[in-house]
Each structure stands twice: as C-alpha cells, then as structure tokens.
Amino acid sequence: MAVLITPALICGVRSHGENGAIARLLTPDHGLLAGYVRGGRSRALRPVLLPGNSVKAEFRARTEEQLAGLAVELDHSRAPLLSEPLPAAAIDWICALTAVALPEGTPYPALYQALDGVLGAIDAAPAARGWGAALVRYELLMLAELGFGLDLGRCAATGGNEDLAFVSPRSAAAVSRAGAAGYEKRLLPLPRFLIEGGSGDWPSIVDGLQLTGFFLERSVLTDWRADTLAARERLVDRLKRAVA
Structure with missing residues (x-):
C-alpha cells in the first residue's frame, strides 16, 4: 500500500455516501490530489475540511487507479x-x-x-x-x-515596451497606448x-x-x-x- 504524507491546502470537498467526503487538496510536490475521508461529514471533521485550510494530509492507496483513503490533521484554520x-x-x-x-x-x-x-x-x-x-x-x-x-512584456503592435496599457483579447499580448489608438474599446485594460x-x-x-x-x-x-x-x-x- 502506497502512503504519502504531505502538507496540503484544501481546495474542494463534496459529500460521499452517508457520512464520508471526497476532498481535493493541492500539495507542494504532487499537485492536486483527491482522497476519501471516512467520517468527513462528522462534527469533528467538518471544520477541518474547509476550503482554504492548511492541513497535514496522509494518503493511502493500494493502486494508482484507486481513490486514496485520506486522513487530515488541521495545521491552520481559515474558518474565522x-x-x-x-x-x-x-x-x-x-x-x-x-x-x-x-x-x-x-x-x-x-x-x-x-x-x-x-x-x-x-x-x-x-x-x-x-x-x-x-x-x-x-x-x-x-x-x-x-x-x-x-x-x-512588449506591445503587440509596435514592439516596444513603454506605456503598455491594454491587452488584446485575440492574441493575449500587451498593447501600448500608441498602438491601441482608435481600438481602445476592443481591448482589455x-x-x-x-x-x-x-x-x-x-x-x-x-x-x-x-x-x-x-x-x-x-x-x-x-x-x-x-x-x-x-x-x-x-x-x-x-x-x-x-x-x-
């Protein structure tokens, strides 16, 4: 059984079954991970499984394809x-x-x-x-x-990097005031x-x-x-x- 213990940030939680929850956590070295928390809807765990909370997470799974079991320990609460x-x-x-x-x-x-x-x-x-x-x-x-x-970094119209004030919604590139002349309403600030x-x-x-x-x-x-x-x-x- 693979075990991963890591700090994590809770990003999403949804109910699963009568009393469980599936949580999605962002970890520093393994990215976004999901796990099943037994009793996740209980009075004890509901305040822990809040988006934004920092936790110590322990994931356990027999295979990579299996949804991991997850235990969490609160590190920092943002409930207030x-x-x-x-x-x-x-x-x-x-x-x-x-x-x-x-x-x-x-x-x-x-x-x-x-x-x-x-x-x-x-x-x-x-x-x-x-x-x-x-x-x-x-x-x-x-x-x-x-x-x-x-x-x-530079204007899509003039190539310069001065007085950049807009972004083209088509190219996702910056545009200077001079380069935007006459087209300001079509651009994003x-x-x-x-x-x-x-x-x-x-x-x-x-x-x-x-x-x-x-x-x-x-x-x-x-x-x-x-x-x-x-x-x-x-x-x-x-x-x-x-x-x-």
Missing part, C-alpha cells in the same frame, strides 16, 4: 475569515478554481506557493486592498502554468501593478480581475462555467460594491 463577505468570497473562488482547473497528480510547486501566499495575505489583511493584487497574479500564474500565459509591481488601487484590481477572468473563462473553465464561475461572479460583485 468565512464570516467576512469579501475574504470568504475570495477563498471560495480561488480554491474552486484550483480544484477544477488543475489535472490531478501533476506537480505545480509555483502554484502551491502562490496559493499559500494568497491565503496568507487574506489572513494578514482581510481588507481586499491587502490581497486583491495577489489574487490577480495567482490567476495569471494559473493561466501560464496551464499553457495560456499572457505576453505582457492592463493595470499598472501587473507591470510595475505593488498592490494596486481598487479600480486597477477590478481591471485585473476583468483581464484574467476573460482568459480563464475562454481557455480554462470552458467545461465548468455554470458551477465555478458563479463563485468568481460573487467575488467580483462584492469587490465592485466595496469600490462604489
């Missing part, structure tokens, strides 16, 4: 954040994205570190200005890791924090989510639109209301 609308919406979305977008068993160490970083930022500063930019960067990294990366770094202001965070959301919906979430994008819509709606 789930009572706050914006942090709760962000955790719900980013974990749902990870659970449905990644193939199982493929290592994505950069994504694990980035997800851990975003969740840590939400812990440290529940106000969205403290983690909004990190969430946008995570979505950009997700696109790149899955082969749909954006080219934000490129927030400055994705070029210059920093946290960005409210409008730029919303622009960043609009940018990454377009490419995630087009290239990654084509088979999961109804279920998964609803979580993102809730997050963006709450952010826009916070901005207003």
Whole structure:
C-alpha cells in the first residue's frame, strides 16, 4: 500500500455516501490530489475540511487507479475569515478554481506557493486592498502554468515596451497606448501593478480581475462555467460594491 504524507491546502470537498467526503487538496510536490475521508461529514471533521485550510494530509492507496483513503490533521484554520463577505468570497473562488482547473497528480510547486501566499495575505489583511493584487497574479500564474500565459512584456503592435496599457483579447499580448489608438474599446485594460509591481488601487484590481477572468473563462473553465464561475461572479460583485 502506497502512503504519502504531505502538507496540503484544501481546495474542494463534496459529500460521499452517508457520512464520508471526497476532498481535493493541492500539495507542494504532487499537485492536486483527491482522497476519501471516512467520517468527513462528522462534527469533528467538518471544520477541518474547509476550503482554504492548511492541513497535514496522509494518503493511502493500494493502486494508482484507486481513490486514496485520506486522513487530515488541521495545521491552520481559515474558518474565522468565512464570516467576512469579501475574504470568504475570495477563498471560495480561488480554491474552486484550483480544484477544477488543475489535472490531478501533476506537480505545480509555483502554484502551491502562490496559493499559500494568497491565503496568507487574506489572513494578514482581510481588507481586499491587502490581497486583491495577489489574487490577480495567482490567476495569471494559473493561466501560464496551464499553457495560456499572457505576453505582457512588449506591445503587440509596435514592439516596444513603454506605456503598455491594454491587452488584446485575440492574441493575449500587451498593447501600448500608441498602438491601441482608435481600438481602445476592443481591448482589455492592463493595470499598472501587473507591470510595475505593488498592490494596486481598487479600480486597477477590478481591471485585473476583468483581464484574467476573460482568459480563464475562454481557455480554462470552458467545461465548468455554470458551477465555478458563479463563485468568481460573487467575488467580483462584492469587490465592485466595496469600490462604489
């Protein structure tokens, strides 16, 4: 029987049978893994099996094809954040994205570190200005890791790298203000924090989510639109209301 013990981030949980649950966890060295938790719907385990929680996970399976049995030990709970609308919406979305977008068993160490970083930022500063930019960067990294990366290094029209302000929805490449002249309404805004770094202001965070959301919906979430994008819509709606 193969045994794997690893730190992990809980990304998705669904009920299975009368009292069990199937959890999908992102691990640092083995990517996204699923396992059956006996008693996962019990009073003791429900608070542990929350998306966003950090756990110590033990997977046991007789064969690679078999769904592994999973035991979890709580390392860090983010349950207190789930009572706050914006942090709760962000955790719900980013974990749902990870659970449905990644193939199982493929290592994505950069994504694990980035997800851990975003969740840590939400812990440290529940106000969205403290983690909004990190969430946008995570979505950009997700696109790149899955082969749909954006080219934000130079203008697709002029070849230069100055005054980049838009992204072409067709080529996923940056466009400068000069290169976009007359076509601005057909392009997506490129927030400055994705070029210059920093946290960005409210409008730029919303622009960043609009940018990454377009490419995630087009290239990654084509088979999961109804279920998964609803979580993102809730997050963006709450952010826009916070901005207003």
